[in-house]
Amino acid sequence: MIEVTDIRKRYRRRDVLSGVTFAADKGQITCLIGLNGAGKSTILKAIMGLTPIAGGSIRIDGQAPGPKLYEKVAFVPDRLTMPSGMKLIEAHRFMADFYAGWNGERAGELMRFFGLSYSDRIGSLSKGTAAKFNLLLGLSQDSDYILMDEPFAGIDLFSREAITEVFTSELIEGRGVLFTTHEIGEMEHLIDRAVLLQGGKVERAFDCDEMRGAEGKSVIDVMREVYRA
Numbered sequence: 001m002i003e004v005t006d007i008r009k010r011y012r013r014r015d016v017l018s019g020v021t022f023a024a025d026k027g028q029i030t031c032l033i034g035l036n037g038a039g040k041s042t043i044l045k046a047i048m049g050l051t052p053i054a055g056g057s058i059r060i061d062g063q064a065p066g067p068k069l070y071e072k073v074a075f076v077p078d079r080l081t082m083p084s085g086m087k088l089i090e091a092h093r094f095m096a097d098f099y100a101g102w103n104g105e106r107a108g109e110l111m112r113f114f115g116l117s118y119s120d121r122i123g124s125l126s127k128g129t130a131a132k133f134n135l136l137l138g139l140s141q142d143s144d145y146i147l148m149d150e151p152f153a154g155i156d157l158f159s160r161e162a163i164t165e166v167f168t169s170e171l172i173e174g175r176g177v178l179f180t181t182h183e184i185g186e187m188e189h190l191i192d193r194a195v196l197l198q199g200g201k202v203e204r205a206f207d208c209d210e211m212r213g214a215e216g217k218s219v220i221d222v223m224r225e226v227y228r229a
């Protein structure tokens, strides 16, 4: 389980996170929701140990963040970080060298599924195609958890549908998925837990089925309550 407890973060004397607590479990899709600037990316970076926190604690199956967890937790940042001159085939080789858990067979299947070409260069990919390749790099690691920062940002409907299909496939079965978004869209029916950030804190966190059953509300209904209040 990823346990985030009372974490705090300041940027230039401004509180961005003022005591954020939530958990994301294996076998579940957890969605971290917040308006622009709510601190979603900062939380994912903190879980990866890529940005220091000013207080609180983060544990991944009991361990503190850091490089030793890179095989356990895959991170899909909000943009591709590979050099623009690199060909996709070279990016595959790089990942295979860097990650013991790189699953070349799965990477090949995803190349076909997304209709990507090994000879293309990173810099020549359209935004949507780059997002698919970015996702492929994360999904092709045999990790227990996968964190994704805005996997749908700027992506057309059909590409979003292709990515949504991945979310329902065996590719992520059994893994813990934590992704961020500011608009839930067609992911609504796929997510198990929603964590809504507001004012540097968690405003609401709930099991989506329970929310539908007990209060008859969708995630979007709860978002309207929180963000339009």
Ligand SMILES: Nc1ncnc2c1ncn2[C@@H]1O[C@H](COP(=O)(O)OP(=O)(O)OP(=O)(O)O)[C@@H](O)[C@H]1O
Pocket: 011, 012, 016, 034, 035, 036, 037, 038, 039, 040, 041, 042, 043, 182
């Ligand atoms: N390196 C930095 N230096 C200073 N301020 C930063 C830095 N990184 C983020 N911030 C600020 O912290 C706040 C939270 O940023 P963050 O990127 O985590 O939000 P977000 O919820 O992911 O936003 P978005 O939905 O727009 O991507 C923002 O106000 C941002 O301007």
